[in-house]
Amino acid sequence: MTDLLNQLQNHRSIRKFTTEPVNQETVEDLIRAGQAAATSSFIQACTVIQISQGERRAQLAELANNQAYVNDAPVFLVFCADMHRHQIACNLHNAPMKSGFTEQFLTASVDCALFAQNVVVAAESQGLGICYIGALRNNPVAVSELLALPELTYPLFGLCIGHPDQNPEVKPRLPLSVVLKQESYSDAGDEQALADYDTTVRQYYQTRTGNPRSQSWTEQISGMLQKEARPHMLPFLQSRGFIKE
Template sequence: MQTEVTRLIQSHRSIRRYTDEPIGEEVLADVLACAQWAPSSHNVQAYSVIVVRSEEKKRELAQLCGSQKWVERCPVFLVFIADFYRLKQACEMNGTKLAADEVENLLVAAVDTALAAENVLLAARSHGLGGVMIGGIRNKPQEVARLLNLPPLTTPIMGMCLGYPDQDVEQKPRLPKRAVFHDEEYRSDHFPEALEEYEAISSEYYLRRTRGERPEGWTKQMADYLSKPRRAHLSGFLKEQGFPLK
């Protein structure tokens, strides 16, 4: 049994091509308001959102995100920032010192930020917009921080392209439910056959989507993706930004 909301959630697909139609201020304001109604760990609200409309800035960000042309072409690009800078000020206003040295604080901020971001994407879709989240914003964090004037105790977590869809893409199949959901306890004996099934389903999908060019299914893609270091520069950047991650 579905509701309007569950139908919206279950029809998700990332959209990377947009029409020229601008996003109206009222629509954007309504969408952004939804970020703040995500739940937040201990109500710390440890995120900020930077709205980028400037063509020049989008062009620069597109380059910094790994030459992702949808970052440049979307009418609105949002940057979701994990933010303990404001919390430091709240502590100082009350005569205490922020002790945000542990991994836990970054996790709290990253989770808060992601919850806010997904609210925004869903809200945008409910207005007929489409979008895609952009982890490429963590490719060159120093340059992004400089461009966006980020203070210490902040770090970009993800970007988001938003615009009215100019493409209708097939939904990307997800893992079989039995590989994800467990009853009462974690069981993994059925993983091999569930993963084989998903390899076949996802391979067919990628063959269709790439017109025969990319036959690798999900397990093959993950085996390649996860066997190489990813954004190894991030721990150094986080330390520079005041997240020592003890």
């Protein structure tokens, strides 16, 4: 296995960092790696906002469910899907911009996620650890105000980066047969494969070093999917100029 495959297959989120700083040249190298990701129709619809440790970071941590590592990580980035600069591009050519299409929301969000995952892979290649922070979307209006986000942008997620101060086990993923199908979709065999996977995941949760518990994957997912999933997101996104058509 190549070093890169090995690195990718051994990813785990890091939620405790040493106080060792990450130098700014490294951060900028990571961002350049992010920018190099493929981008739908060359739209380059991602803006990253780096938040230093201080009052604003503390407020973000509070808005993101008080997750301590948001405050403690040496580097914290907010990834924003951004079609604002496209408005500027259209204005430069006196071309009225048609916005608000769901397709544009999708392409901007996908662009931003690809950018971020390149940053993650690059960071891990440097021995750094990361944790995505989707909890910023618990309070997307307040986050947008805090970061002075203009219309046609929204905060997709945050990213903690730093030197790991923990060594968690790798979380086992779904069996390949469940995620890789040949020629067309078939869920034949998935129920049994999920039952087997449940045993693996329960074992992982029971034996992991930090926060052990007894839970299977289907238990976790079925519990989660009985709750509403941030229903404020549709009106929020519409208020930012997305998903109107």
